[in-house]
Amino acid sequence: MLRLYDYLSSGNGYKVRLLLSQLGLPFERIDLDLDKGETRTPAFLKLNPNGKIPALQLESGEVLPESDAILFYLAEGTPFLPDDRLERARVLQWMFFEQYSHEPNIAVARFWHMHGEMTEEQKALLPEKHEKGYAALSVMESHLADRPFFVAERYTVADIALYAYTHVAPEGGFDLEPYPALRRWLDRVASQPGYIPITQG
Numbered sequence: 001m002l003r004l005y006d007y008l009s010s011g012n013g014y015k016v017r018l019l020l021s022q023l024g025l026p027f028e029r030i031d032l033d034l035d036k037g038e039t040r041t042p043a044f045l046k047l048n049p050n051g052k053i054p055a056l057q058l059e060s061g062e063v064l065p066e067s068d069a070i071l072f073y074l075a076e077g078t079p080f081l082p083d084d085r086l087e088r089a090r091v092l093q094w095m096f097f098e099q100y101s102h103e104p105n106i107a108v109a110r111f112w113h114m115h116g117e118m119t120e121e122q123k124a125l126l127p128e129k130h131e132k133g134y135a136a137l138s139v140m141e142s143h144l145a146d147r148p149f150f151v152a153e154r155y156t157v158a159d160i161a162l163y164a165y166t167h168v169a170p171e172g173g174f175d176l177e178p179y180p181a182l183r184r185w186l187d188r189v190a191s192q193p194g195y196i197p198i199t200q201g
C-alpha cells in the first residue's frame, strides 16, 4: 500500500491527500509533528534527506518527496493530467508558479501565524510576504476571470497545487474578498467528486 508521510495542517501534504482521495487510492498516513522536529530524525532523513513532508513511499519502497512531483506522478494516465504536450507543460507552469511565487509567501505567512508567537525577524518579514502573496493572488484572479480552471478548461493537478494554500490564505492574514473569480474557483474545486477538507487525514 502507498504510505504518505504527512502533517495534518500542511497544505503541501493536503495536496497529496486530496488527490489520493479523488483517485480512490487507499494509503497509510504517517503523521510527523513538525514542531517536535519529527521530519529531522535520522530515520526520516534516510527517506527524504531534505527533511520535509510530504513524501510518498511507493509499493516498491521508493520514496518520492516534493508535493507537486507527487501530484504529477499520481495523475499520470488519469483525467487529472492532460495528454496534450502543451497542456501538460501548462500544468507544470502553474506548479512552478505555486512553488516560487505563491507557497513561499502565502504558506510561510500562514505557518508563522499558526505556530506560536512570531519572532521579531518574522514580524519584520511579514509585510513582504503579504505583498508578494497578494501579487500571486492577483495573477490567479486575472487568469481565472474568464476560465473555470487553470489549464485545459478542466480540473487538473494544477488546480490542486494552487488550491491547497489559497483556500486557507486567510489563516495567514490574507483577505480574499477582493478576488471574486478566485473565490468562485475555490467553490468549484470544493465541489469536485472525492473532495476532502484539509482537516481530514
Ligand SMILES: N[C@@H](CCC(=O)N[C@@H](CS)C(=O)NCC(=O)O)C(=O)O
Pocket: 007, 010, 011, 012, 013, 034, 039, 040, 051, 052, 053, 054, 065, 066, 067, 068, 099
Ligand atoms: N517544496 C516542498 C515543500 C515541503 C515543505 O516545506 N514541507 C514542510 C511542511 S509544509 C516541512 O516538512 N517542514 C519541516 C521541516 O522543514 O523540517 C513541497 O512542495 O513538498
